[in-house]
Amino acid sequence: MPPPPATLEQPAKDLPMLEFPPDEVKVIHWPDPAPWGGLRKAMTKEDFETRDWNEGELACTWKFEFNNGYAEAGEERMKMKEIGFMVGLPDAFLASPHGKQGSRMFFEVEVWLTNSMMRKPDFCVLTADQIRQAKAGQEPIPKFMIEVVSPSDQSNYHDQKLIDYFKAGVEVVWHVNPRLEMVIIYTAPGEGEIMHGDDVCTAAPAFPEFRIKACDVFAAAKL
Numbered sequence: 001m002p003p004p005p006a007t008l009e010q011p012a013k014d015l016p017m018l019e020f021p022p023d024e025v026k027v028i029h030w031p032d033p034a035p036w037g038g039l040r041k042a043m044t045k046e047d048f049e050t051r052d053w054n055e056g057e058l059a060c061t062w063k064f065e066f067n068n069g070y071a072e073a074g075e076e077r078m079k080m081k082e083i084g085f086m087v088g089l090p091d092a093f094l095a096s097p098h099g100k101q102g103s104r105m106f107f108e109v110e111v112w113l114t115n116s117m118m119r120k121p122d123f124c125v126l127t128a129d130q131i132r133q134a135k136a137g138q139e140p141i142p143k144f145m146i147e148v149v150s151p152s153d154q155s156n157y158h159d160q161k162l163i164d165y166f167k168a169g170v171e172v173v174w175h176v177n178p179r180l181e182m183v184i185i186y187t188a189p190g191e192g193e194i195m196h197g198d199d200v201c202t203a204a205p206a207f208p209e210f211r212i213k214a215c216d217v218f219a220a221a222k223l
Contacts, residue, residue: 043071066118089123097209102128112139113168119161121145143206146174162189171206181218
């Protein structure tokens, strides 16, 4: 069982907040299935950006994000068994008219939605112009995000991320559920359209010419 949360000021989101020594980062493993990584640690943006998050045994497990003064391990990183998505989705986008015009889909890129909030979506798409901006040191906001949702993910966490994305200017978000083989397409928080089988998924209004059947989203993951 996890230790009880420390008696501190309540965070804005309904997540456990635990106090650790300043030089230590821990993840609390909750009963299976784990709802999320369990870390919420007060930290300055400077400390977050200078810390080596690739160190230690947890580096390959959790995605560390920054949320208004807190480091969070909100969800697990994608696993080797999900390699089909990492290959199939970018390839499908590259073959679309948008891909041929220079837009690209990237995997687990740090996206600063505001000066004090960094999220790391499973996939995001940048236009050719946004790629040039990123190379010049700017922080463009992708218009299209994809999250691969696992059974262990906490729904409140993904609901909050949807709100964060759309407030920052994202236009469309896909929630891809491998277990149910369905894609939920959001164009606003709470406005999701469920797609499965031969239903055609699009990234409109951001990238309307990217069209793929829901079944084909999962077909690459099965090869």
